[in-house]
Amino acid sequence: MEFETKSGVRYYYDNEIGIAFPSHPLMEKMIHNIPLQEEDLSAVSTKEDFLFYSRFLQKLNKIRPKQGVPGPHPLQPEDVKKMVLREGLLQMTLGVTEECNLRCKYCVYSDSYSLMRNPSNDMMDFPTAKKALDWYISLVMEGREYNPVRKPGIGFYGGEPLLNFDLVKKCIHYIKTTYPELDVHYSITTNGTLLNKEKEDFLKEHGFSISISIDGPKDEHDRNRVYPNGRGTFTDIMKNVRRMIAGGYEDCKAICVFDWKSNLSRLDAFFRQPDIPRLFIMTNPSVQGGCVYYDQFSEDDIRNYLLSEEKTFQYYLDHAPYDTARESCLEHLYPIYASRFLYSTSVMIMPESRIIPYSGACILGRKIFVDVHGNFHACERINQSFPIGNVQSGLDFQRIAVMMNEYLEHLDSCGTCRISKLCGYCYNHFAQKGHFDYASGVCKNEENRKKTDFSRAFTLGERYPHLLDMAVNDYYTWLSKVSPTLGD
Amino acid sequence: MYFRLNPECYYIKGDQNGAIYDLIEGDIYALNPKESQTIETCEDNGVVDPKDPFLCELKQRTVGNFYEKKVYIEKLRLGSPIADFQLDRPPVLIRAFLEIDNRCDRSCWYCGCHGVSRSQGCFGCNTWDEDGTPVHAPRWKELIDELHHLNCMSLLIKGGDLTRNWGKTQEILEYANKKFPSIFVIGHKQHFSKETYEYLENKANLILQTDSISDIGNQHQYLLTMDYQKSQEFAGNLPPNVMVDMVSRNFDPLQPDSPLSSKKKMPKTNLERFTHNNKLHPCLAQSITISWNGEVLPCPMMRNYSLGNINDRKLWTFFKNTPDSIQEFWNISLTRLDKCGKCEFRYACTDCRALETAKTGDLKSKVLCNYDPSKGMWQQPAA
Ligand code: SF4
Ligand code: SF4
Numbered sequence: 001m002e003f004e005t006k007s008g009v010r011y012y013y014d015n016e017i018g019i020a021f022p023s024h025p026l027m028e029k030m031i032h033n034i035p036l037q038e039e040d041l042s043a044v045s046t047k048e049d050f051l052f053y054s055r056f057l058q059k060l061n062k063i064r065p066k067q068g069v070p071g072p073h074p075l076q077p078e079d080v081k082k083m084v085l086r087e088g089l090l091q092m093t094l095g096v097t098e099e100c101n102l103r104c105k106y107c108v109y110s111d112s113y114s115l116m117r118n119p120s121n122d123m124m125d126f127p128t129a130k131k132a133l134d135w136y137i138s139l140v141m142e143g144r145e146y147n148p149v150r151k152p153g154i155g156f157y158g159g160e161p162l163l164n165f166d167l168v169k170k171c172i173h174y175i176k177t178t179y180p181e182l183d184v185h186y187s188i189t190t191n192g193t194l195l196n197k198e199k200e201d202f203l204k205e206h207g208f209s210i211s212i213s214i215d216g217p218k219d220e221h222d223r224n225r226v227y228p229n230g231r232g233t234f235t236d237i238m239k240n241v242r243r244m245i246a247g248g249y250e251d252c253k254a255i256c257v258f259d260w261k262s263n264l265s266r267l268d269a270f271f272r273q274p275d276i277p278r279l280f281i282m283t284n285p286s287v288q289g290g291c292v293y294y295d296q297f298s299e300d301d302i303r304n305y306l307l308s309e310e311k312t313f314q315y316y317l318d319h320a321p322y323d324t325a326r327e328s329c330l331e332h333l334y335p336i337y338a339s340r341f342l343y344s345t346s347v348m349i350m351p352e353s354r355i356i357p358y359s360g361a362c363i364l365g366r367k368i369f370v371d372v373h374g375n376f377h378a379c380e381r382i383n384q385s386f387p388i389g390n391v392q393s394g395l396d397f398q399r400i401a402v403m404m405n406e407y408l409e410h411l412d413s414c415g416t417c418r419i420s421k422l423c424g425y426c427y428n429h430f431a432q433k434g435h436f437d438y439a440s441g442v443c444k445n446e447e448n449r450k451k452t453d454f455s456r457a458f459t460l461g462e463r464y465p466h467l468l469d470m471a472v473n474d475y476y477t478w479l480s481k482v483s484p485t486l487g488d
Numbered sequence: 489m490y491f492r493l494n495p496e497c498y499y500i501k502g503d504q505n506g507a508i509y510d511l512i513e514g515d516i517y518a519l520n521p522k523e524s525q526t527i528e529t530c531e532d533n534g535v536v537d538p539k540d541p542f543l544c545e546l547k548q549r550t551v552g553n554f555y556e557k558k559v560y561i562e563k564l565r566l567g568s569p570i571a572d573f574q575l576d577r578p579p580v581l582i583r584a585f586l587e588i589d590n591r592c593d594r595s596c597w598y599c600g601c602h603g604v605s606r607s608q609g610c611f612g613c614n615t616w617d618e619d620g621t622p623v624h625a626p627r628w629k630e631l632i633d634e635l636h637h638l639n640c641m642s643l644l645i646k647g648g649d650l651t652r653n654w655g656k657t658q659e660i661l662e663y664a665n666k667k668f669p670s671i672f673v674i675g676h677k678q679h680f681s682k683e684t685y686e687y688l689e690n691k692a693n694l695i696l697q698t699d700s701i702s703d704i705g706n707q708h709q710y711l712l713t714m715d716y717q718k719s720q721e722f723a724g725n726l727p728p729n730v731m732v733d734m735v736s737r738n739f740d741p742l743q744p745d746s747p748l749s750s751k752k753k754m755p756k757t758n759l760e761r762f763t764h765n766n767k768l769h770p771c772l773a774q775s776i777t778i779s780w781n782g783e784v785l786p787c788p789m790m791r792n793y794s795l796g797n798i799n800d801r802k803l804w805t806f807f808k809n810t811p812d813s814i815q816e817f818w819n820i821s822l823t824r825l826d827k828c829g830k831c832e833f834r835y836a837c838t839d840c841r842a843l844e845t846a847k848t849g850d851l852k853s854k855v856l857c858n859y860d861p862s863k864g865m866w867q868q869p870a871a
C-alpha cells in the first residue's frame with residue numbers, strides 16, 4: 001500500500017514485513033512485478049538507484065515470512081484455559097452499580113446505544129462481589145505457575161461506582177483480610193462528582209489509581225457531561241479534582257472524550273494546566289453497540305472539525321511543543337497516537353505465534369468485567385449478549401472457545417487485508433446482539449483510514465526523527481505504572 | 489541531500505567509535521570516529537555531501553540511501569516496543585538444564601569439579617564436589633510439569649554419567665518425552681554404549697563431549713556444540729540426533745590472542761540476537777538450571793549463585809521478577825557491564841558469565857576481551 005506525507009515523499013507499506021519505507025514509482029513497479037520500460041530506467045537519476053532498489057527488495061525477501069499464516073484452527077476449552085492462565089487475568093472489574101447520578105449524552109448506557117443496557121437502580125450486593133473476587137483470585141493463584149509475574153488488578157466501575165462506595169470498601173476489606181499476602185493493583189473510574197475528603201483518603205490509603213472523566217474546559221465539558229436535569233457538572237468536578245491534586249494525589253488521571261464539535265486548541269490548553277489531572281486517554285464516543293450518537297452532527301460540523309484538526313496538526317508540526325513531563329491533547333492526538341498506531345501489538349515481525357492470527361483481538365479472559373447480577377463479560381464496553389461466565393460457575397472456558405472460534409470465522413477478509421498487521425480491531429468492533437458481523441462488511445474503509453494515519457506519523461517522523469520513540473517511552477513508562485492493561 | 493540508513497540497519501554508538509548492524513545480511517561495520525560522526529548527522533536528518541565516498545559505499549552495500557527530502561525511516565523490529573511496557577507479560581523460558589545426577593568414574597581435566605576452565609561448559613557433562621541429597625525421580629517429574637506450565641521450550645538433561653543410574657535416566661526421559669518435543673541429553677562420548685545410543689535415538693538429541701580428537705588445533709568454534717555436518721566430519725558416523733562438543737587442552741581461552749578473548753571475529757548479527765542483547769544477557773537469559781541437589785542456578789557452571797532450593801519451593805517462585813529471582817541474571821545485558829556498556833559491539837557480542845566470574849569473582853566484570861571501547865582500540869596480543 002502506498003501513501004504520501006505532507007512534504008510529498010512517497011512510502012510503501014509492506015504488510016508482510018510490517019514496515020513502511022521510502023519508495024519511488026520505479027521501486028513500486030518492481031514490487032508489483034510490473035515489467036520495466038526504457039523510460040522507467042531513465043526516470044531514476046542513476047544506475048546506482050536502480051541497483052539499490054532491486055538489492056533492497058531482495059534483502060527484504062530474505063526475511064519475508066513464509067507464505068500461509070497458520071489458518072484459524074478450532075480452539076479447545078483446555079487450550080483456552082491454559083492461555084488464560086498464562087496471558088489473561090490481568091484485571092477483574094466490578095460494575096458495582098448500574099445507577100448513575102449523571103446523564104452524559106454519549107454514555108454507552110444512554111438511549112444513544114440501542115444494543116446496550118439502560119441505567120437502572122440495580123446495585124451489586126456483597127455476596128456477588130465476594131464470589132466474583134474469589135473466582136478471580138483462585139484463577140490468579142492457579143495461574144502463578146503459568147505466569148509468575150502477574151500482579152492481580154481489581155477495578156471498580158459503574159454506573160457511577162461511588163454510588164455504591166460501601167461495597168467498594170467491603171471488597172477492599174475482604175481482600176486485605178482474606179488474602180493478606182496478595183499485592184493487588186486497585187483502580188476506579190468515576191465521574192468525579194461524588195468525591196469527598198473521606199472517599200479520597202480511603203482511595204489514597206489503598207493506592208487506587210483513579211480515572212476521572214473530564215472533557216476539557218467548562219463549556220466543552222458541560223456540553224455532554226450533565227446531571228439528569230441538564231445542568232453541567234464541570235464546576236462540581238473541578239472543585240473535587242483541584243482539592244485532590246492539591247492534596248498530592250498523584251495517581252489521578254483524566255479521560256477526555258471528544259467529538260466533531262470539540263475545539264482541540266482549547267482542550268489542549270486546558271490539559272496543560274498543572275492543577276488538572278494528567279491526560280490519560282483521549283477517545284471518541286463509541287460507534288459500536290447500536291450507536292446513534294453521531295446522527296446529531298452536520299456535514300459542517302465534520303468539515304469544521306477536520307479543518308481545525310489539520311490546523312492543530314500543522315501547529316504541532318511547527319512547534320512540536322512536546323512536553324516530556326506531561327502530555328496534553330496534541331501529544332495524544334499526534335505523536336502518541338502515531339506511535340501507538342505504528343508500534344501496536346500486531347505490527348512488525350512477531351516472535352511468538354498469535355492465538356488469533358488476525359485483528360488485534362486478545363484472548364477472552366484477559367480482562368473480566370462483572371455486571372451487577374454477577375455475569376462475566378469480556379470487557380465493560382462489549383454489549384452484554386456475550387457472557388463468558390458468572391459468579392455461580394466461574395469463567396466458562398467452553399463458552400470462550402466457542403466465542404473465539406465464531407469470531408475467527410467472521411474474519412473473512414483479513415487474509416487479503418493490506419493492513420492486517422496494524423489492525424487493532426477486536427470482538428467489540430464486530431459484536432451485534434449475540435453474533436458477530438463479518439470483517440468484509442465492517443472494514444471497508446480501513447485502508448484509507450490507515451493511509452491518513454501513516455501520512456501523519458511519517459510527516460512527524462520526517463521533521464523530528466526521534467519523536468515517536470520518545471513518545472512511546474515517556475507515555476508508556478508512566479502508563480505502565482498506573483494501568484496494568486496499558487489503558488485498554 | 490540527506491542520507492539515511494535502511495530500516496534493517498542500525499547505528500550503535502560506542503564511547504569512541506560506532507558500528508552499523510545490518511540485521512538482514514548479518515554484517516557489522518566498525519566505524520572510525522569520523523565515520524561515526526557522519527552517520528550521526530545522517531540519522532538526525534542533517535544535510536550531507538552526496539559525493540561523500542563513505543556514504544556512497546554504504547549505498548553500494550545497500551545499507552542506506554541518499555534522499556532529496558527528509559524521510560522517516562521506520563526501523564525493522566522484532567515484536568512491539570510497546571510490549572516491553574507490559575509488566576505482566578509471562579517470562580519467556582527457552583531452556584532448562586536438569587542435572588539429574590552428579591556421578592562419573594572418569595576424571596577429565598576440564599570437569600567442573602576442578603573449577604570452571606572453559607567457555608560454554610554448560611553444554612558439557614560435569615560433576616561437582618558438593619554436599620546435599622540428590623533430587624529423586626518423582627520430584628524431577630513434578631519439575632518437568634512445572635517447566636511445562638512455564639511454557640519452557642527445551643530441556644537439557646545432564647549430570648555426570650547418566651548411564652550409571654540408567655533406570656532413573658530412562659524414567660525421567662520418558663516422562664519428559666510426553667511434554668517436551670525438544671530434549672537434549674548431555675554426556676561424554678565414552679559414557680554411551682550401542683544400546684544406550686539406540687535407546688536415545690527417537691527420544692532425545694545427544695550432545696557428546698570428547699577431547700580425543702587431537703587435530704582440532706586452536707579453533708574456538710570446535711569448543712562449541714557443532715552442527716551435524718561438523719560432528720560427522722570429526723566424529724565419524726554418528727546417528728543424526730548426535731552433536732559433538734570437543735574440548736582441547738591446547739586451547740587456553742584466557743590467552744589474549746585467542747579468538748574468544750580477542751573478539752577479533754564478531755559473530756554475525758541478526759534481528760533476534762540484536763533484539764535479545766538489547767535487554768538481556770546473551771546466554772543466561774531465558775534459561776534456568778536445577779542442580780542434582782535441587783539448587784536453582786542461573787547456569788550449570790555458576791555454582792556460587794544459587795537462588796534457593798526446589799525441595800522447599802515451587803519452581804514458579806523463582807520467576808517473580810524481584811531482586812532475588814532468576815530475572816536478575818537474565819537482565820545482565822552487556823549494556824549493564826561497565827566496559828561493554830561503552831562498546832559499539834554490545835548488541836552482537838557473546839559472553840560467558842561463568843568463566844568471567846570464575847576468573848574475577850565479580851558478577852559484572854569483563855576481562856575476557858581485548859577491545860578497549862573507551863580508546864576504540866584492540867589490545868595487541870602478546871608476542
Ligand atoms: S480485514 Fe478488518 S479485521 Fe481483518 S485485519 Fe483488516 S482491518 Fe483488521
Ligand atoms: S565425563 Fe564429564 S562428568 Fe565425567 S569427569 Fe569428564 S567432564 Fe566430568
Ligand code: SF4
Pocket residue numbers: 751822827828829831832833834837838854856857858859861
Ligand atoms: S566483550 Fe564487551 S567490550 Fe569486548 S567487544 Fe564484546 S561488548 Fe565490546
Ligand code: SF4
Pocket residue numbers: 607608609610611771772787788789790839840841842843
Ligand atoms: S555463562 Fe553462559 S556460556 Fe557460560 S557456562 Fe553459563 S550458560 Fe554456558
